[in-house]
Amino acid sequence: MDRKCFQDCKRLVVKVGTSSITYPTGKINLGKMELMVRELSDLHNSGRELILVSSGAVGAGIGKLGSTPTSMPQKQAIAAVGQGLLMQMYEKLFSEYSKCIAQVLLTRDCFSNPARYMNSRNTIFALLEYGVIPIVNENDTVAVEELKFGDNDRLSAMVACNAEADLLIVLSDIDGLYDSDPRQNKGARLISEVSTITEAMEANSRSRGSSMSSGGMFTKLVAARMTMANGIPMVIASSDERDAVRRIAGGEKLGTFFIPHRESYAPKRQWLAVGSEPRGSLTVDVGAEEALLRKGKSLLPSGVVRADGEFEVGDVVSIRGLSGRELARGIVNYTCDETRKIMGRHSSEIAGLLGSCDYEELVHRNNMALLESS
Ligand code: GLU
Numbered sequence: 001m002d003r004k005c006f007q008d009c010k011r012l013v014v015k016v017g018t019s020s021i022t023y024p025t026g027k028i029n030l031g032k033m034e035l036m037v038r039e040l041s042d043l044h045n046s047g048r049e050l051i052l053v054s055s056g057a058v059g060a061g062i063g064k065l066g067s068t069p070t071s072m073p074q075k076q077a078i079a080a081v082g083q084g085l086l087m088q089m090y091e092k093l094f095s096e097y098s099k100c101i102a103q104v105l106l107t108r109d110c111f112s113n114p115a116r117y118m119n120s121r122n123t124i125f126a127l128l129e130y131g132v133i134p135i136v137n138e139n140d141t142v143a144v145e146e147l148k149f150g151d152n153d154r155l156s157a158m159v160a161c162n163a164e165a166d167l168l169i170v171l172s173d174i175d176g177l178y179d180s181d182p183r184q185n186k187g188a189r190l191i192s193e194v195s196t197i198t199e200a201m202e203a204n205s206r207s208r209g210s211s212m213s214s215g216g217m218f219t220k221l222v223a224a225r226m227t228m229a230n231g232i233p234m235v236i237a238s239s240d241e242r243d244a245v246r247r248i249a250g251g252e253k254l255g256t257f258f259i260p261h262r263e264s265y266a267p268k269r270q271w272l273a274v275g276s277e278p279r280g281s282l283t284v285d286v287g288a289e290e291a292l293l294r295k296g297k298s299l300l301p302s303g304v305v306r307a308d309g310e311f312e313v314g315d316v317v318s319i320r321g322l323s324g325r326e327l328a329r330g331i332v333n334y335t336c337d338e339t340r341k342i343m344g345r346h347s348s349e350i351a352g353l354l355g356s357c358d359y360e361e362l363v364h365r366n367n368m369a370l371l372e373s374s
Pocket of ligand 1: 017018054055056057058059137138140150151152153
């Protein structure tokens with residue numbers, strides 16, 4: 001895939017981080033926000049559909065209250081103050097260009113529950129049909145740990161998949177992925193295109209973001225893995241770059257482009273890859289990894305070396321390689337206890353081991369979504 005095709009992308013998701021729209025004090029950076037809104041409004045005028053995923057609630061709340069949260073309830077309270085301010089500012093700026101916006105606040109369970117996954121999607125589609133620009137954030141005020149996305153990078157990738165976007169642009173305080181940390185190494189080089197996210201890249205990127213946002217390069221790579229697996233191109237670029245969104249959407253080589261692995265998945269598979277929360281995980285040997293990723297095969301008990309977690313028939317499980325990296329997710333045909341009895345054994349032995357054999361496969365290909373390139 002070439003960046004030129006971005007010119008034809010109809011539906012764009014743009015993610016802006018806290019540091020892109022607020023000062024380090026948390027006060028809103030009006031100059032940057034105004035420029036961005038103008039640019040997005042212009043793109044919208046040119047016929048593109050836009051979804052903005054905006055952080056900044058906690059930052060703006062800190063700016064207003066003049067206090068930094070030290071506990072979860074304080075952070076949630078501050079987000080409640082800041083989210084209103086953020087939307088007030090977006091409303092004011094977008095209405096100058098006669099644009100209608102909508103606030104969409106999501107928690108993790110909007111995606112993990114398949115019915116709610118479809119529901120969020122339909123709401124976004126309806127908003128886009130009305131010509132509205134949805135502005136999405138995590139519902140920080142109610143999102144306790146188990147309901148959290150954790151960061152807006154992941155959230156933006158989930159929204160891009162859920163809304164069947166043609167392109168995700170993540171604007172940040174860094175202009176892309178480097179071959180080493182540019183803050184520590186002056187000779188670090190920007191990587192312009194990535195077709196596979198390696199474990200080494202992930203290990204290099206595990207540093208924290210700013211004090212007000214949750215992300216960093218690691219969460220951006222998690223987001224990129226998700227979009228790549230779901231057929232959506234993603235670009236990370238600097239929010240300091242003038243007109244970055246318009247230029248990227250025009251095919252210009254800015255930032256780092258993460259090339260998708262395949263065509264986008266149909267909604268059921270997409271939910272598996274994006275929204276589902278696995279109840280357990282199956283570790284597979286090298287032969288099974290090869291069969292899944294490169295030969296389009298189902299997962300048979302013989303290729304499984306370990307089963308973790310408590311799961312029932314029909315639950316979603318992660319399928320992992322020997323290094324622990326998640327390769328795929330799928331719906332499992334046997335319970336965890338049954339799986340532990342039949343793993344490492346040939347399918348012809350299932351009936352003897354369990355008393356009957358309903359399925360030869362542990363996870364059928366049709367009920368599986370790959371997260372790695374094939
Ligand atoms: N949802 C948080 C906020 O609006 C930001 C999370 C993040 O930046 O990743 O402040």
